[in-house]
Amino acid sequence: LAPVAVVGGSGNAAVFWRSVYASDAGTEGEGLLDFDTRDAIYVSFYDKNTGWDDARMVYNGSTGTVAGIQAAMLPDGTALVAFILDRGSNDSDEPYDEPYQGYELAYRTVKSNGTLGDLVVLTNDTETDTNPQVAAVKNNDTNYFLLAWYSTQGGGDIRLQAVGADGRLYSGGS
Secondary structure (H helix, E strand, C coil): CCCEEEECCCCEEEEEEEEEECCCCCCCCCCCCCCCCEEEEEEEEEECCCEECCCEEEECCCCCEEEEEEEEECCCCCEEEEEEEECCCCCCCCCCCCCCCCEEEEEEEECCCCCECCCEECCCCCCCEEEEEEEEEEECCEEEEEEEEEECHHHCEEEEEEEECCCCECCCCC
């Protein structure tokens, strides 16, 4: 589901997608969209000299189901996939005893050789975070990613975060 294609410099490209399974589709298909068995993200890279490589898992679904996905690629072929995790909700009127489990923004960098960066869950709060967007940008001689998403924090606003090619939060320094 939800394929996202990105292109970098030097003939590199990648496609990210969700791989999902429902444990019981039912006789009438009523459980077909209940992805309770698996909701993972995979990637396959393209190199102009060698073609498409084998798919590899980027996210295994262990911290929540995927509710939105976007990606971008730097000129060196490093890609970043940003996605929303649906970590459940607290439907009661009681105060939260545990960290809120709702819609949170996560990302992971992937080198074109398949090396995975750390999985980063960027938000973890009582607000809803949705509609992830990511772009590859360059400032002077530094390439990095710019994440944007909508958050209900403060009555609702757009949030931004720069991320370096290494997957670390980027503040504009070298």
